[in-house]
Amino acid sequence: xxxxxxxxxxxxxxxxxxxxxxxxxxxxxxxxxxxxxxxxxxxxxxxxxxxxxxxxxxxxxxxxxxxxxxxxxxxx
Amino acid sequence: xxxxxxxxxxxxxxxxxxxxxxxxxxxxxxxxxxxxxxxxxxxxxxxxxxxxxxxxxxxxxxxxxxxxxxxxxxxxxxxxxxxxxxxxxxxxxxxxxxxxxxxxxxxxxxxxxxxxxxxxxxxxxxxxxxxxxxxxxxxxxxxxxxxxxxxxxxxxxxxxxxxxxxxxxxxxxxxxxxxxxxxxxxxxxxxxxxxxxxxxxxxxxxxxxxxxxxxxxxxxxxxxxxxxxxxxx
Numbered sequence: 001x002x003x004x005x006x007x008x009x010x011x012x013x014x015x016x017x018x019x020x021x022x023x024x025x026x027x028x029x030x031x032x033x034x035x036x037x038x039x040x041x042x043x044x045x046x047x048x049x050x051x052x053x054x055x056x057x058x059x060x061x062x063x064x065x066x067x068x069x070x071x072x073x074x075x076x
Numbered sequence: 077x078x079x080x081x082x083x084x085x086x087x088x089x090x091x092x093x094x095x096x097x098x099x100x101x102x103x104x105x106x107x108x109x110x111x112x113x114x115x116x117x118x119x120x121x122x123x124x125x126x127x128x129x130x131x132x133x134x135x136x137x138x139x140x141x142x143x144x145x146x147x148x149x150x151x152x153x154x155x156x157x158x159x160x161x162x163x164x165x166x167x168x169x170x171x172x173x174x175x176x177x178x179x180x181x182x183x184x185x186x187x188x189x190x191x192x193x194x195x196x197x198x199x200x201x202x203x204x205x206x207x208x209x210x211x212x213x214x215x216x217x218x219x220x221x222x223x224x225x226x227x228x229x230x231x232x233x234x235x236x237x238x239x240x241x242x243x244x245x246x247x248x249x250x251x252x253x254x255x256x257x258x259x260x261x262x263x264x265x266x267x268x269x270x271x272x273x274x275x276x277x278x279x280x281x282x283x284x285x286x287x288x289x290x291x292x293x294x295x296x297x298x299x300x301x302x303x304x305x306x307x308x309x
Contacts, residue, residue, distance in 0.1 A: 002107025039113040039152055039182075040106060047107060 106182035123207035153181035
């Protein structure tokens with residue numbers, strides 16, 4: 001899974017997307033908030049949704065508690 | 077044999093211009109990617125015969141050098157070969173280490189040849205185990221707009237790929253065409269008129285016409301402006 005390293009920590013690109021989800025956002029907002037290309041954001045969002053780090057409702061993505069916890073670990 | 081059974085053994089159709097690009101989900105150096113992940117962007121999907129081979133290495137360096145310019149035009153690059161993800165990772169790292177060039181675009185590890193088969197990238201007359209040097213330009217709606225096939229022995233020309241992208245984007249934005257050897261900034265071709273009346277008017281319209289069917293105009297500077305006739309002189 002491209003969003004997680006083998007030790008369970010977030011990859012750099014996954015960190016960037018999760019950090020950009022400090023407020024819920026759609027794809028276009030995430031494009032503006034990160035320097036990542038559209039295809040990579042979509043791929044990461046799919047991975048992170050499967051990993052229960054992100055929730056999606058009607059095209060708007062938000063952090064789950066697990067996602068927020070993992071992001072918090074990085075920033076500590 | 078039933079239609080269903082025939083369909084099951086029939087070789088997949090090859091991509092055709094102006095038809096939807098074959099869908100895929102593939103393992104890449106950037107994680108799992110679907111064709112639909114590129115919806116809204118142009119995509120240059122290209123195959124190379126094998127990792128750690130000399131011509132392919134020169135091509136990868138050349139593709140990496142145009143990646144930034146392509147992205148400025150809303151175009152993403154996606155490579156492919158019948159190699160493992162580990163081979164791709166090792167080769168990409170080797171190119172950065174030995175040649176100082178970072179490969180920023182993803183590369184599909186198509187070990188089961190699923191994507192290569194859908195796109196007709198394997199030419200058995202050339203090699204049964206490698207993909208030829210194919211390029212597919214796919215538009216933001218997922219439609220195949222151009223295809224280039226080169227043999228194993230000939231490395232591709234990045235100027236031509238850039239020129240092709242520029243021409244496609246220009247002709248999409250304006251109802252015009254590009255002549256032989258066109259380069260950005262050169263005059264463009266005004267589509268030939270379809271009625272006798274239009275043909276007669278065309279010559280009088282102020283375009284630079286060799287005859288009614290071959291008229292040129294200055295290329296529009298901005299994508300929102302239609303092609304303008306050259307000033308009459």
